[in-house]
């Protein structure tokens with residue numbers, strides 16, 4: 001299998017084919033380059049996050065993957081097809097701009113969206129009722145969209161994205177506009193899709209959603225992708241921090257602490273040495289430092305994002321804001 005940036009199935013010959021294999025995608029609008037050479041390799045069945053600040057190029061990238069717009073340069077294979085339009089009926093897409101016909105009943109709206117992706121209307125209506133029931137909106141089946149709350153309408157649109165049982169679901173900022181409870185429900189729904197083998201790609205500027213949900217992420221800033229790969233790998237770009245508390249404050253063991261060690265109250269903190277913590281532990285024990293506690297804390301994805309994409313890109317990102325309505 002050929003490898004592209006961010007292919008985190010490297011080393012396994014039995015890995016399923018990639019759901020998305022995009023190379024060198026470029027999109028220009030007038031003089032501005034919105035997407036500037038993006039490679040993405042997204043395994044089948046993954047939950048994959050596209051993380052970036054406003055204007056980074058997330059939507060433009062997704063729209064190229066969906067075949068809504070064509071790249072000026074580069075290639076994309078989507079579910080094995082070089083033209084995404086050929087596999088449109090296997091794809092579900094929730095655009096960033098939400099909107100349904102206000103006069104339609106909820107179940108009709110879902111069936112209509114399914115029909116646009118090739119699902120016969122009769123089947124779509126039946127499935128729509130089931131979906132609404134199973135997502136706690138049984139009471140809203142016959143209600144017009146204009147009679148629903150914003151959160152309910154958004155759920156209806158999401159169900160319309162799923163009604164034809166797509167193999168690939170692309171969600172553009174799906175958490176925006178949802179309250180904390182509905183954000184939690186959406187996380188459960190996304191996990192459920194992945195459990196059934198559906199590939200889910202979503203864009204977000206809220207890092208916590210990606211950190212909780214995704215196996216793989218692409219960090220995008222200024223139209224470029226400085227990182228694509230496993231969330232773990234991104235976090236490992238920053239050394240873990242050691243936090244050490246000792247009974248004795250002085251002693252020869254202090255010499256064993258790394259140069260960057262700083263005392264914060266009762267604790268020492270420093271980056272985990274490349275040699276690991278064992279040689280240090282040995283020195284602390286031999287020097288009778290009296291270890292009271294020692295913990296190793298891996299960097300969070302937000303810190304990794306800052307290290308990879310820079311402070312400027314990170315300033316528009318949200319570390320964790322369950323009630324985010326941006």
Ligand SMILES: Nc1ncnc2c1ncn2[C@@H]1O[C@H](COP(=O)(O)OP(=O)(O)OP(=O)(O)O)[C@@H](O)[C@H]1O
Pocket residue numbers: 029030033034052053054055056057058059060061096
């Ligand atoms: N149709 C268009 N015509 C001109 N410029 C565009 C068009 N679509 C996007 N752009 C520009 O391309 C850049 C990337 O936009 P894009 O919508 O892809 O970013 P994004 O990461 O999705 O941001 P946001 O979260 O704010 O939607 C921006 O500078 C935007 O103004």
